[in-house]
Amino acid sequence: MTAIADDGLPLVGTxxxxxxxxxxxxxxxxxxxxxLDRDANTGGRLRMELGPPLAAALAKDGIATLRYDRRGVGATSGDWHATGFVDxxxxxxxxxxxLAERPDIRADAIGLIGHSEGAVHAMSLGALPQVRxxxxxxxxxxPGEDALRWQARMIARDLPAPVRPLLPVLRVLANRQLARIKTTSTDVxxxxxxxxxxRWMREMLVHDPRPDLANLKVPVLAITGGKDIQVDPADLDEIRRLVPGEVEIHRIPDLTHPLRRDPGRPSARSYPRLMRQPVDADLLARVTGWLAHRLREEPPVERP
Structure with missing residues (x-):
């Protein structure tokens, strides 16, 4: 399937x-x-492979799934390096x-699933009339800069022992690089x-998802792993506080940012090993069951 972006670029997906x-x-x-391509894979060794198992699980529950290649990736043309967060x-x-315009799709029964950056965009798009x-x-x-700095602290905490004495110097260098990015005005x-x-970095740093969360009127399911070192699991409480309507949160023990479980110490160095495992089956079941309950039933009739 191909969707046409606002500037006419074909977004190619499945x-x-x-x-x-x-x-x-x-x-x-x-x-x-x-x-990332339509399956959340890059051209390198880290292949998250989230698309196929999630689409298969949803199809068993009677739900279609659209996923597409990002700009400059896979079958979608363009330059990923010049693509902004807002893009x-x-x-x-x-x-x-x-997706809503297709005759084989119920325009009144469309949901969003976002992971990491995708979840932040889902917060923004969740107020659109197509979304249920x-x-x-x-x-x-x-705010994006706060999220990035939390992530950097967590990753730095797990640096190998020989590197840890260099942490003060590394922090200074990282802050200089961040300041340098903020002063840029070009896409790349x-x-x-x-x-x-x-441009992606500048836009992400200043983005604050909290107003979008406060504007969500549809049911929300928020899940973060207890061993996520890229997104603070404590943000689940903020999501629950901000969303005015139905909201369900889950902090899943041992679940990591790549959506695999790891009983050991959470570490980005474990990602290559974790991604050789399948996406957590309990997570897939929780997501598909929740969506099936909300998308397969007929919407309420609005009274005049």
């Missing part, structure tokens, strides 16, 4: 339909940050519109000799 006649309820899947949100809105339910997987509920910049998506 629409997984349940068996049987439609129209079907559906979900738009929004992945985390980085040059990603606008592309998601375009994909949502395309929102699932937030590892979504932060604080070189920071410490590395080509970076500067």
């Amino acid at each position: 629409l997984t339909l349940p068996t049987g006649p439609g129209p079907h309820p559906a979900v738009l899947l929004l992945h985390g940050s980085g040059p 990603n949100r606008n592309d998601a809105a375009a994909a949502l519109r395309a 339910a929102v699932v937030l997987l590892a979504g932060f509920a604080r 910049a070189r920071v410490a000799g590395k080509r970076m998506n500067a």
Whole structure:
């Protein structure tokens, strides 16, 4: 399936339909940050492979799933390095519109599933009239710079012992790089000799998802792993406080940011090992069951 972005760029993806006649309820899947394809994989070794198992589980419950390649990734053209945080949100809105316009999809029964950055965009898009339910997987509920600094502290805490004495110097260098990014005005910049998506970073740093959470009127399911070191699990309480309507939160023990469980000490160094395992089956069952209950039933009739 192809959705057309606001600037005319085709966003190429996969629409997984349940068996049987439609129209079907559906979900738009929004992945985390980085040059991710429709299945949340990069060209490198880290393959999250979230799309296929989630789409298969939802199809068994009678729900279709749309997932697409980000700009400059897979079959979608463009330059990922020049794509902003706001661009990603606008592309998601375009994909949502395309999904709702299909005759084999129930336009009154569409949900959003967002992971990490995708969860933050789902907070923004959840107030659109097409959306009936929102699932937030590892979504932060604080300004972007605060979320980034929390993540940096957690990752620094797990540096190898020989590197730890260098932490003060590393913090100074990281703060300098962050300040350098803030002063850029181009889409792409070189920071410490590395080509970076500067506009994405600038927009993410100043984004505050809390007003979007306060504007959500549809049911919300928020899940963060107890061993997530990229998003503070404590943000679940802020999500519950801010969302005015139905909200259900779960802090799942041993669940990590890549949505796999790890009984050991949480560490980004364990990601290659964890991603050789399947996405947590209990998480898939919890998400699909919650969505099936809210998307498959007929919407309430509004009285004049």
